[in-house]
Amino acid sequence: MTDTATLTSVSEPNEHGYRSFQLGGFTFDRDEHFVHIEWPTGRHVTPVEDFLKxxxxxxxxxxxxxxxxFDSVIGTVNHYGNVDLFAGRFNDAYRKAELDHMENFDHDVIMGAFKDMLSDWTNDGFDPFAAPQETGSPYGVKHGDNEAAITRTRVTAQRMVGLPGDEKIRTDETHPINRMFADVDQSEPTIEVEPGYENDVASFNLFAYLSRSDVTWNPSIVSxxxxxxxxxxxxxxxxxxxxxxDRVEWFLQLSDEITWRVEDRETGAPRATVVMKAGDVAAMPADIxxxxYSSKRSMLLVWENGSAELPDLIATGQAPTVPVTW
Ligand SMILES: [Fe+2]
Structure with a gap:
């Protein structure tokens, strides 16, 4: 890895109307269908729809x-303050051929470059957050933009949805019920709070809350x-x-079904296929x-331990990669 890289630059639009971006030794270019990425020891091409999502x-x-x-070649590693951008780092074939490459960037530098790239390369009518049947096409020469869609942020409760300050996070006006969840009961539980505890006791219908999610694969934080x-x-x-x-991650399948392809984190070698049906619970290990894949829109509860100490404890063997050993 090189020292923290700060070199970034942006080109004038190419013949397809899109700007090219440089981040250290990496360059990113898009045409009507593909994103082309180059680094000192290699190059990669990937469909623009997959890349933007x-x-x-x-x-x-x-x-x-x-x-x-992003796929089996390109991606980022978060060091919480600085970020690695890599090509082939977690791909056994690239590693063995010594074609892999990684550079470290200050968080704000790479975030700024990524936001500029997403803004320039997202056309009018395409929402990279949306399910395929709920958005238009990303392809073709540059036409317009979709700033409203790409500047959404995840919905985050300060304490818990339903408590004072967190009550009205999703309403009919802001988040109508999704087509796939038209049958979800919208009634809210009744809570009778002892006087004096109104600020601390509340409840809400999590299924109704999730039925109003307008995006896919974007966790909100409800508590x-x-x-x-x-x-x-x-x-x-x-x-x-x-x-x-970089830590154990718990999945509780709340509705419908998701199939998970699980691979070794370092090499990409297959480790398991996990089919989770409504009610199933799984702990994804810290080294995978x-x-x-979700055929029908489904509801998933991801339970994270946000402790900043965990990645180091696990990397140095002081904490296990699984929550329980039988
Ligand atoms: Fe995960």
Missing amino acids: ALMRDIAWNFFYGTVN VCKESLYCPTTEEFILPIIHGN RHQG
Whole structure:
């Protein structure tokens, strides 16, 4: 890895109307169909739809926990303050051929470049957050933009949905019920609070809340208890990134079904296929990467331990990669 790289630049629009971007030794270019990425030891081409959907998650999740693989070659590793941009780093064949490359960037430098790229390369009518049947096409020469869609941020409760200050996070006006969840009961539970505890006791209908999610594969945060974050989300089609964990991650399948492809985090070698039906619970280990497939829009509760100490504890063997050993 080189020292923190700061060199970034942007070109004038190419013959397709899109700007090219340089981040250290990496260059990113798009045409009507593809994104072309080059680095000192190699090059890569990927469909623009896949790339923009992955880029959208990496930005919206603030580089997330651990590794965000855009595909089997390109991605980022979050060091919480600075970020690695890599090509082939977690691909056994690239590693063995010594074609892999990685550079480290200050968080704000790479975030700024990624936001500029997403803004320039997203055309009018395409929403990289949306399910395939709920958006238009990303292809063709540059035409317009979609700033409203790409500047959405994840919905975050300060304490818990339903408590004072967090009550009205999703309403008919802001978040109508999704077509796939038209049958979800919208009634809210009744809570009779002892006087004096109105600020601390509340409840809400999580299924109704999730039925109003307007995006896919974008966890909201409905409760925060010290480092325990409940991050439910709605999923349809394919998770646009392959997430490499740096900690154990719990999945509770709340409705319908998701199939997870689980691979070794370092090499990409297949480890398991996990089919989760409504009610199933799984703990994804800290040394894997995973990508989900959801035929029908489904509801998933992702439970994260947000502790900043965990990645080091696991990397140095002081904490296990699985929550329990039998
Ligand atoms: Fe994960």
